[in-house]
Amino acid sequence: MxxxxxxxxxxxxxxxxxxxxxxxxxxxxxxxxxxxxxxxxxxxxxxxxxxxxxxxxxxxxxxxxxxxxxxxxxxxxxxxxxxxxxxFFLAFRHLAESRLAEIERITRLFLDGKNVLEAVDQATLLKRVRSGEALVLDVRPEQEYRNGHIPGALSVPLAELEQRLAELPRDRQVVAYCRGPYCVMAVEAVEILRRHGHKAARLEIGVPDWRALGLPLESQP
Amino acid sequence: MxxxxxxxxxxxxxxxxxxxxxxxxxxxxxxxxxxxxxxxxxxxxxxxxxxxxxxxxxxxxxxxxxxxxxxxxxxxxxxxxxxxxxxFFLAFRHLAESRLAEIERITRLFLDGKNVLEAVDQATLLKRVRSGEALVLDVRPEQEYRNGHIPGALSVPLAELEQRLAELPRDRQVVAYCRGPYCVMAVEAVEILRRHGHKAARLEIGVPDWRALGLPLESQP
DNA sequence: CAAGTAATCAATCATTAGTTTAAATACTTG
DNA sequence: CAAGTATTTAAACTAATGATTGATTACTTG
Incomplete structure (x- = not known):
């Protein structure tokens, strides 16, 4: 050869x-x-x-x-x-985000049409959860929640959110997250919550990113 | 949308x-x-x-x-x-190496036909260089050497190696490196050195890997 | 074991990608 | 400004890919 x-x-x-x-x-x-x-x-x-x-x-x-x-x-x-x-997939996504300005453009265009405002980052989230200002909400399907979720997060799959609004506090901010920045479930959750008078925000990242940041996860068998 | x-x-x-x-x-x-x-x-x-x-x-x-x-x-x-x-390219290559057994098979097949023996890793190299047992040889084109090389390495581009053998010690091992694991210049250099009675080995990694490991580089303007 | 379901396979078609060759462009230098 | 060199573009061809459809396989359950 x-x-x-x-x-x-x-x-x-x-x-x-x-x-x-x-x-x-x-x-x-x-x-x-x-x-x-x-x-x-x-x-x-x-x-x-x-x-x-x-x-x-x-x-x-x-x-x-x-x-x-x-x-x-x-x-x-x-x-x-x-x-x-x-x-590797996260590294790939990260490289794409850093090189291709179109991705940010498309995301901004999409979010502009929604009543979502800007996202909360993980540092802010942790601070607000510790101080009791915020509740973390996992809106993914329950199976994914069981597979691993942000510690202390409450599981309310997007499909059930509208029926289960009573379970959520009105005095605290609800920070919803889903699969990641291009999963739109958290965006939809925030829209629903806002529409019903809750204070709501979106965490931009998902569980894989959370894990990659070295932050702890909780899981249930 | x-x-x-x-x-x-x-x-x-x-x-x-x-x-x-x-x-x-x-x-x-x-x-x-x-x-x-x-x-x-x-x-x-x-x-x-x-x-x-x-x-x-x-x-x-x-x-x-x-x-x-x-x-x-x-x-x-x-x-x-x-x-x-x-x-990212290094991460990509690393993933390919870890997932695709064919890569190792092809490499082994290629090296079997050569008189190269196993490669030296960076820890061994550093130890041998510090103790004076080994000399590091950069066999890439000179421009690439100038752009960044392993500290203390001597530049002898592969094309000039045969003429410049006299510059190399016979009492110390010569560890040659090139662009990376799939660049064959170091392999060829080791063959030439062995053929002329030098003790020679190959460093498997290249300068980008060396940098990614957080090890220092030297460069010349 | 027949019926039903999840997944794969096979065949077809339209689209895209890669290679080759030749021509065109952009720049330098005598 | 003509000649020469480095690069890009264009055209033609072949190979590969992805979506679609229908048939097939593998398994479970009544």
Whole structure:
């Protein structure tokens, strides 16, 4: 094997990894999988695509060894192949945010149409929670909450929020969070809360970012 | 803009970054650019492709804001758009190495055909240099050496090595390094040195990895 | 074991990406 | 300003990718 052949083979392997990151839908699926394992169907729904399509994309991710599949009865559960994959995804997202100004533009455009105001950062959140000024609200599906959440957070999935408003205080600020900066559940939660006269704000980051910051998480079996 | 439209636009942007990492040649170019700025032609030669091709790939990388171009007279010099890009590339490479067993297989297969033996790691290198057991040899082109090198390293570009063997000690081990684990210059240097009766070993990592480990570098204007 | 469900596979089509070659552009220098 | 060099662009072709649809497989449960 000569030098060129060696390099070509090596970079072709790197290219395999790169190619698996070259599709918006696959990246979205990785983002969702950072919250924990999911079945094919639930991934397909979460990312608005057909089952067959989701399955094909998962096959690509599996070939690149980014995800692993486990068959449990009728369902196949996919999970990230390791915590490095989630860390890498966050690094990837971070690089994209730092290089592509369009991302900020699109986000701003989207938020401008919402009654959300600016987000709270994790330092402010921690301070307000400690002083009792704020309550943390996890609006993701309950399964994801059980898989790991911000300590002390209350779980009220977005779908149930409107019915369960009575459980939430009106004298304290409610800080909602969800999967991450591009998951819109917290944005919707804040809109609902504000509409009903609650003081509400949004935490921009999600659980994977929280973990990557080295902050502690709570989880329930 | 509804939620789906927002997500689609956001992940499409992430996809732009992913797509730019989806070609082996582009990844190789990024690897080379981690050593410092280069002209189009020199990149084309380093990665064994035509000028037109190199230019097109650079255009893709520039669109993704991973590299920047500066025209100096007749030449266009490309450089990474920031140190985050080099850090990210190393993280990318690291993930690929950890997930894709093929990479190790190909590397082993390649090295088996060479008279190189195992590599020295940076801790061993530092120890041997301090104790005077070893001399560090930078076999990259001189420009890259000037741009930043391991402290105390001697610069002897691979192309000149055979003529300059007299400058190297025979009583101490010579540890050669180059651009990184998939740059073969250090491997070739060790072969030449061994063939001429020198004690020689290879440092597996390159300057970008050395920097990422937080170890100091020396550079010359 | 038949019916039903979750997931994968296979075939097709439209789109996109990469390579090659040739031509065009931008700049320097005699 | 003509000649030469570095780079980019354009056109043509081939290969690869992603979405869609329908068929198939693997498993559970009545």
């Amino acid at each position: 000569d030098n060129r052949a060696f390099k070509d083979q090596i970079y072709e392997q790197f290219g395999r990894l790169g190619k698996s990151l070259a599709s918006p839908k696959r990246l979205e699926m990785l983002d969702v999988l950072c919250q924990g394992p999911r079945t094919v169907e639930s991934l397909a729904v979460a990312t608005s695509q057909t089952l067959a399509n989701a399955s094909q994309h998962l096959k690509v991710l599996r070939t690149a060894r980014l995800v692993e599949a486990e068959k449990q009865g009728l369902h196949v559960t996919y999970r990230l192949a390791g915590t490095e994959v989630c860390d | 509804d939620n789906r439209a927002f997500k689609d636009q956001i992940y499409e942007q992430f996809g732009r970054l992913g797509k730019s990492l989806a070609s082996p040649k582009r990844l190789e170019m990024l690897d080379v650019l981690c050593q410092g700025p280069r002209t189009v032609e020199s990149l084309a030669v380093a990665t064994s492709q035509t000028l037109a091709n190199a230019s097109q790939h650079l255009k893709v990388l520039r669109t993704a804001r991973l590299v920047e171009a500066e025209k100096q007279g007749l030449h266009v010099t490309y450089r990474l758009a920031g140190t985050e890009v080099c850090d």
